Amino acid sequence: MGLSWKEGVLTILLGAAAASGLTTLILFLVEATSILLPADTKFGIVFDAGSSHTSLFVYKWPADKENNTGVVSQALACQAEGPGISSYTSDPALAGESLRGCLEEALALIPEAQHRETPTFLGATAGMRLLSQKNSSQAERIFAEVARVLSQSPVDFQGASLLAGLDEGAFAWITINYVLGSLLTYTFSGEWARPPEATLVGALDMGGASTQMSFVPGGPILDASTKASFILYGSSYSVYSHSYLCFGRDEVLNRLLARLVQGSHSGLARHPCYHSGYRATVPLAPLFESPCVHTSMPPGAAQNLTVEGAGNPGACVSAIRELFNFSSCEGQADCTFDGVYQPLLQGRFYVEVSYPEHTSWLRDYCASGLYILTLLLEGYGFSEETWPSIEFRRQAGGTDIGWTLGYMLNLTNMIPAKAPAMKQAENYGIWAAGIVLVGLTLGAILGAAAVQLLWPRD
Structure with a gap:
């Protein structure tokens, strides 16, 4: 038995309502996906x-x-x-x-x-x-x-x-x-x-x-x-x-060796920071090329210098201290060395130390360690009490x-950004509300039309 014309119209209206709802749902999910995906x-x-x-x-x-x-x-x-x-x-x-x-x-x-x-x-x-x-x-x-x-x-x-x-x-x-x-x-x-x-x-x-x-x-x-x-x-x-x-560590070591060379007149230098038994011959010219070494190579000096280790930590500390000008800050609480201003230390400190990863530098470990202690304690002003903060x-x-x-x-701070996530969420909320409102309105119109067709007024 065929459908009456009212039933046919009703079927069309219900199909349109279903299609409208499905379209609304698809649009809603597509936009939600674009919002919830990670930002660029x-x-x-x-x-x-x-x-x-x-x-x-x-x-x-x-x-x-x-x-x-x-x-x-x-x-x-x-x-x-x-x-x-x-x-x-x-x-x-x-x-x-x-x-x-x-x-x-x-x-x-x-x-x-x-x-x-x-x-x-x-x-x-x-x-x-x-x-x-x-x-x-x-x-x-x-x-x-x-x-x-x-x-x-x-x-x-x-x-x-x-x-x-x-x-x-x-x-x-x-x-x-x-x-x-x-x-x-x-x-x-x-x-x-x-x-x-x-x-x-x-x-x-x-x-x-x-x-x-x-x-x-x-x-x-x-x-x-x-x-x-x-x-x-x-x-x-x-x-x-x-x-x-x-x-820095490398330049301090260069300056230290240059001072020892200045005090040597026999082509042999005793290095207090090198361990006993160490002996090596080093070229002098590269040592004095650094702008940090403010003295020139001694006149008549040989091109190479023989360095022997003395293994004397006390003398090593004394030689390292001579590289700092501590007297320029005497009596000043907000001064480190060489007359440089520094406020009083506060809080914890993280220290990054660069070391060459090669065994040929083992000779410098003693000098490097004592240089770090001298810089931190006498230079920057850390003490036994504040040392645990490092x-x-x-x-x-x-x-x-x-x-x-x-x-x-x-x-x-100077690179443009996309709209913040909160603003995107606000825009999404407005869009979603509009889509839902359109869907509900269309559904209500279709529903009213169906009622009018099925139950017409007398």
Whole structure:
């Protein structure tokens, strides 16, 4: 038996209502999927061109930032082959070529579609600072070759330049406080929040050519040249930071040996920091090429010097202390050495010490250890009581704690972001409500039409 015309119309109306509801559901789910999928990821590349080697780091962060600053994580660490770029004075082109291997690793990790928008920066530290003082034209040629290689790469090249000592220390401070969760932490309620300021720690970096001290003091910073200011995750920070060029481990050892050479007139020097039984012949010319060695090679001196170890820790400490000018700070509580201003120490400190991983440097372990003790105790002002507040680390939370992560975090403040997640959620709520309202309205109209057809009024 065939359907009546009313039943036929009713079937059509019900089909239309079902199709409308299904369409509404599909649109709802499609938009929900686009909202709930992870936000686009942004990437950045930073080269740390240190005195002894160059490292590349790739960082990533979600496009929707927290209070204008990215939640950054380390995606790749790569050490370039060869020494630091300051060593390529005889062939500057090799400085640029030495970066290609790590750069290729970085580009393989980052999606090709994002290469052009990936900011890339090379910051050179103490090794290139010293070369710039010694021979600025050589330093400029090396920077030119580095820039040539990086500018040819399909990235957003931001430049290759000297990183000021103040910035090196301050960015390292950002890094360590970020990885320790002292700038931003994820709460149990599922939100990002700023931890108490008491959790902030100081950063102390002992490199090959320089050493940096950075922390937030308990009072004002009285010397503007040592103050770095940042806004991170919506909060303001004023950080004390100072870099001591020529007080890195390698340069201290060079200066120490040069002083012993000055006191030797027989072509033989007794080194109090080398262990007894050690004996070696070293070339003198490279020793006096460093701008940190302010004396010239003694007239008539042989090209090579024989060095014997004396194994005398007391004499070793005395020789190391002569490299510091402690008398310039006598009677001043806010001074370290060489007349440098420093507020009173406050809080915990994380110390990053760079050591060459090679057995030929075993001879220098005694001198290196005593140099660190002298710098921390007599230089920076740590004591037996405050010593437990120091932690020696090269990494924290699986992340290298140099300056590069801090640099990238600060840079994310200037990189445009997509709409924050909260705003996206608000827009989604408005859209979803509109879709549901349209669906309900259409359903109501169809339902009313069906009632009118089936039960018409008399």
